[in-house]
Amino acid sequence: MVEDTDAGPTPDADAEIVAGRKPPSARVPLDRDTIVAEALTFLDEVGPGGLTMRRLGARLNVEAMSLYRYVPGKEDLLDAIVEHLIRGLYADPEVLAEPRDGWQDFLQRLAHGVRRMALRHVKAFPLVASRPPEAPWLRPPLRSVDWVESFLSGLLAEGFTDEAAVAAYRGFTSFLLGHLLLEVATHGADVGPLDVVEDTTPDPSLEDFPTVARLSGELSEDHAVEEFEIALEQLLERITALKVEHQG
Amino acid sequence: MVEDTDAGPTPDADAEIVAGRKPPSARVPLDRDTIVAEALTFLDEVGPGGLTMRRLGARLNVEAMSLYRYVPGKEDLLDAIVEHLIRGLYADPEVLAEPRDGWQDFLQRLAHGVRRMALRHVKAFPLVASRPPEAPWLRPPLRSVDWVESFLSGLLAEGFTDEAAVAAYRGFTSFLLGHLLLEVATHGADVGPLDVVEDTTPDPSLEDFPTVARLSGELSEDHAVEEFEIALEQLLERITALKVEHQG
DNA sequence: ACCTGAACACCGTTCAAGT
DNA sequence: ACCTGAACACCGTTCAAGT
Numbered sequence: 001m002v003e004d005t006d007a008g009p010t011p012d013a014d015a016e017i018v019a020g021r022k023p024p025s026a027r028v029p030l031d032r033d034t035i036v037a038e039a040l041t042f043l044d045e046v047g048p049g050g051l052t053m054r055r056l057g058a059r060l061n062v063e064a065m066s067l068y069r070y071v072p073g074k075e076d077l078l079d080a081i082v083e084h085l086i087r088g089l090y091a092d093p094e095v096l097a098e099p100r101d102g103w104q105d106f107l108q109r110l111a112h113g114v115r116r117m118a119l120r121h122v123k124a125f126p127l128v129a130s131r132p133p134e135a136p137w138l139r140p141p142l143r144s145v146d147w148v149e150s151f152l153s154g155l156l157a158e159g160f161t162d163e164a165a166v167a168a169y170r171g172f173t174s175f176l177l178g179h180l181l182l183e184v185a186t187h188g189a190d191v192g193p194l195d196v197v198e199d200t201t202p203d204p205s206l207e208d209f210p211t212v213a214r215l216s217g218e219l220s221e222d223h224a225v226e227e228f229e230i231a232l233e234q235l236l237e238r239i240t241a242l243k244v245e246h247q248g
Numbered sequence: 249m250v251e252d253t254d255a256g257p258t259p260d261a262d263a264e265i266v267a268g269r270k271p272p273s274a275r276v277p278l279d280r281d282t283i284v285a286e287a288l289t290f291l292d293e294v295g296p297g298g299l300t301m302r303r304l305g306a307r308l309n310v311e312a313m314s315l316y317r318y319v320p321g322k323e324d325l326l327d328a329i330v331e332h333l334i335r336g337l338y339a340d341p342e343v344l345a346e347p348r349d350g351w352q353d354f355l356q357r358l359a360h361g362v363r364r365m366a367l368r369h370v371k372a373f374p375l376v377a378s379r380p381p382e383a384p385w386l387r388p389p390l391r392s393v394d395w396v397e398s399f400l401s402g403l404l405a406e407g408f409t410d411e412a413a414v415a416a417y418r419g420f421t422s423f424l425l426g427h428l429l430l431e432v433a434t435h436g437a438d439v440g441p442l443d444v445v446e447d448t449t450p451d452p453s454l455e456d457f458p459t460v461a462r463l464s465g466e467l468s469e470d471h472a473v474e475e476f477e478i479a480l481e482q483l484l485e486r487i488t489a490l491k492v493e494h495q496g
Numbered sequence: 497a498c499c500t501g502a503a504c505a506c507c508g509t510t511c512a513a514g515t
Numbered sequence: 516a517c518c519t520g521a522a523c524a525c526c527g528t529t530c531a532a533g534t
Contacts, residue, residue: 029517053508065509066518074508129429130374136434137460137467148467149457156459166466170475178426181377186384209397211404212385218414219385219396227418238482277498301527313528314499322527500533507526514519 030060032070036080040124043081047123053077082128085121086144089113097150103158104236107168110151111176111232114141118180125184129177139173141180164246168239175235183224278308280318284328288372291329295371301325330376333369334392337361345398351406352484355416358399359424359480362389366428373432377425387421389428412494416487423483431472 038060043051053074057064071077089095095113099106118125118141128141142148148169155165206213286308291299301322305312319325337343343361347354366373366389376389390396396417403413454461 052506054506063519064507065511065520068509069517126378130378130433133433135468136470137464139430140433145454145457145460149460152463153459162463162466166463169467170471171479174426174430174475174479176426177430178422178424181429182387182422182425185378185381185388206393209393211401212393212397215400215410215414216385218410219417220383222384223418227422231419231422234486300525302525311500312526313501313530316528317498498534500531502529502531504529505527508524510521510523512519512521515517 030062030066030070032080035060035067035070036077036084039077040081040084040121043124043127044121045123048127078127079131079134081124082131083144085117085124085128086142086147089117089147092116098154099158103155103160104240106154106158107172107236107239108232111172114176115180115183115228118184119187122184122187125180129181139170139177141176142169142173159247160243161246164239164243167242171235171239171242175231179228179231183228186222186224278310278314278318280328283308283315283318284325284332287325288329288332288369291372291375292369293371296375326375327379327382329372330379331392333365333372333376334390334395337365337395340364346402347406351403351408352488354402354406355420355484355487356480359420362424363428363431363476366432367435370432370435373428377429387418387425389424390417390421407495408491409494412487412491415490419483419487419490423479427476427479431476434470434472 035056039051039056042056042059046055052064053067054064057067060067067077071080089110090097092113094116095109096106118128125141128143131140131143133140133143137148138145142151151169151172152165155168156162160168206216212219283304287299287304290304290307294303300312301315302312305315308315315325319328337358338345340361342364343357344354366376373389376391379388379391381388381391385396386393390399399417399420400413403416404410408416454464460467
């Protein structure tokens with residue numbers, strides 16, 4: 001029984017005749033940077049749980065497997081997103097790559113720039129904090145060698161000693177990390193793509209916690225801005241002390 | 249055709265005859281708390297990427313599906329782990345649930361207790377920081393109502409005003425979060441279950457970053473302990489100022 | 497009452513194959 | 516050179532079924 005069962009509809013009509021016609025969406029060649037950029041905006045939309053190689057591929061009109069031409073794997077993609085975020089600071093016109101009106105102004109601008117970035121990418125920022133750094137000197141959230149270089153050489157140019165500059169770097173990073181992570185966390189960090197059910201429960205059995213119950217009003221107030229400004233001022237004071245101390 | 253097809257090997261022998269014999273491994277009834285505890289130690293071993301409902305089930309000699317009797321889902325399990333961690337602070341003999349030798353001692357002990365906990369659970373601690381809090385007053389890493397109650401009522405008993413206590417709470421949490429997250433991150437936070445390849449590359453093209461290259465020695469030094477102690481001292485000073493200011 | 501088997505809809509990633 | 520299809524080994528979760 002060697003019957004020709006290959007009797008399916010062979011669409012030879014379209015194949016070669018209609019050449020020279022562009023596909024509907026002009027085939028952008030899809031490089032690594034557009035993948036990372038798209039991954040970031042997608043992550044901001046759907047949260048970490050929603051970012052999937054397959055879904056990201058679909059977004060770029062491509063099968064998931066095509067992404068592996070440009071990115072070694074999902075982990076590397078996440079790292080690339082973090083780097084993309086941090087390097088994006090150079091594009092912020094309020095942020096200076098080196099001091100112009102003194103180091104205090106330099107650090108003020110940088111701190112506020114990172115804060116704006118964090119608030120613009122609430123769902124992505126936790127990644128900046130939790131991905132393991134590639135080197136011990138790349139402390140989150142300043143996780144790009146470029147910026148560490150900018151930070152340190154900036155302070156050195158302003159008369160800091162090596163030790164003072166490094167100490168300032170340490171203080172600056174843990175200050176930023178603590179404040180910003182807390183801030184984006186309370187902004188409902190990674191609720192993800194799930195339906196957010198409005199919790200209308202007034203006080204879920206807060207009767208055993210009288211102080212929390214009494215102060216829940218004050219505790220819920222959003223003082224993020226003042227907290228940030230005040231703590232930043234105090235940090236700058238401490239860095240000043242540190243600077244003169246290392247010079248004396 | 250109503251034949252009795254139930255002719256499989258009916259093991260009626262063991263069923264009732266040998267009653268009063270325990271199965272080889274004493275069948276612990278598997279409650280929620282042992283699941284959470286096991287999940288935590290497992291997480292500490294394999295990292296967040298390695299924690300799987302199926303693998304956790306296998307660890308407890310049970311199919312993954314059995315876990316759903318005690319835990320609504322994986323997300324809830326992660327939240328439960330976080331709570332378990334924080335409430336574990338009460339078991340630390342160095343930590344006091346309320347002030348005994350003044351509020352500074354109280355906060356010192358609490359801060360060091362949280363630090364020990366973070367360092368004992370390097371892989372799990374980032375969860376404490378990144379899970380979205382259930383209420384705006386539950387700021388990481390002090391994410392259990394019990395502890396917020398302990399913290400606030402402790403300070404109030406020491407003469408703090410409501411405002412000063414709340415402000416101290418805010419300062420204390422962001423200080424802890426920033427320092428500890430940074431510390432566990434540099435301890436190679438969530439490398440996960442992957443093989444950690446020793447990176448023997450000396451300086452991966454650090455030639456464009458002269459300052460980082462020159463200071464990489466200082467930058468790599470581990471000053472975690474001093475940083476923590478100094479910053480904690482400064483925090484306590486700020487809280488003191490805050491306390492008297494609200495009283496005057 | 498407690499656990500299991502089988503199934504569903506999804507993952508990340510590989511590799512040979514298409515154009 | 517770039518993309519795809521099909522496949523593999525895993526996920527979380529459901530539900531009817533077993534004991």
